Amino acid sequence: MASTDTAARILDVAERLVQVHGFNGFSYADIAGELSIRKASIHHHFPAKADLGAALIARYKKTFCGALDEIYQSRVSADLKIQAYARLYTNVLRKQRMCLCGMLAADFQTLAKEMRDGVTDFFSVNEAWLTKVLEEGRKAKAIHFDGRASTLAELLVSSLEGAMLVARSHGKVSRFESVVKKLLNSLLNAASA
């Protein structure tokens, strides 16, 4: 019980540190200090930093997929689903954080293979989900766009990640929101959020 709890608290702190400072911008000592435990305890739960990173990605992906499922289950039109999707990003940015996998994409070349695969898969899952929603939305005439849904899905993921990245250096969530509104309006012929 205490075990699970500590492991979860380690992941909580590590997740925030990665999202704010990047994977190479924090150390086991930072986590230990914040939780008032020893570095060795962290190594007990996550032997190497790559293990911690992999666990971080797995948990983040699981949570994110849960949110995607929930949005998908909600019986609303496709454009509202996409807007809800974008709101997932806004909520992360509100916490002054970058998307975990977006941040790890920047650190990509320095990551262990297991972590790289996790990051790549995260984006693939996102794109697959969006592709599905876009295709269904087009069929139902809830949204209108030309070309392959998958390309549009890739564009949406790219733009949202990029908007977070740039907005963070401006320190303004409002900038992110106006950009996203413009993005969805232009790409989906959707009503403004």
Place this chain on the structure above:
Amino acid sequence: MASTDTAARILDVAERLVQVHGFNGFSYADIAGELSIRKASIHHHFPAKADLGAALIARYKKTFCGALDEIYQSRVSADLKIQAYARLYTNVLRKQRMCLCGMLAADFQTLAKEMRDGVTDFFSVNEAWLTKVLEEGRKAKAIHFDGRASTLAELLVSSLEGAMLVARSHGKVSRFESVVKKLLNSLLNAASA
């Protein structure tokens, strides 16, 4: 002479290392090893890592602004100018690199103030340039869009940076290119590249 040369070679290596590994993903020792000089020599030219980073940003910005000027001077329509702008990004990605300031935007929270200001300014300069080109293009009816040009400029920068970020983890330039084509097509009613 030799001075300038060494400093420039240090910047060349450091630039690539930042663009590939991030600002916290390389050390003075990495640069020294690659150039077969000693760490102290690098400290001679750039006393602290933040000085190196600031010089990196300044040089990158200067080069980039030169390219922007050149595009602006070319007497082509606005949509072709925007396409040329996007090609600047493609050329960086072809070298398997992330935009220097895009990468630094990820590391933003760990940077010294001078570097932060440089990164923020880089994006502002880009957005200002795009805003100008977009407004002129709209006036000349070369491109068509609704709303503020500045918002669209912010969207373009965000999307291009994000597309680079995500494409790098997929290792595919082609993915970046198709996304950018879709982006420009959708936003500017422009001819395909």
Place this chain on the structure above:
DNA sequence: AAGGATCTACCATCTGGTAGGTAGGCAGGG
């Protein structure tokens, strides 16, 4: 008693950075 969880104490290596010295170039003064 056994197990996991946590601790203290350590380690080798790497980090950014400093101190101090050497070699060469170039000015000015005798």
Place this chain on the structure above:
DNA sequence: CCCTGCCTACCTACCAGATGGTAGATCCTT
């Protein structure tokens, strides 16, 4: 013309602190 002084570039050698990681003891719960 040569000597002196100074400057820049670069070096060796070093440092304190941080890094990821390990070994082994202790504690706590079942």
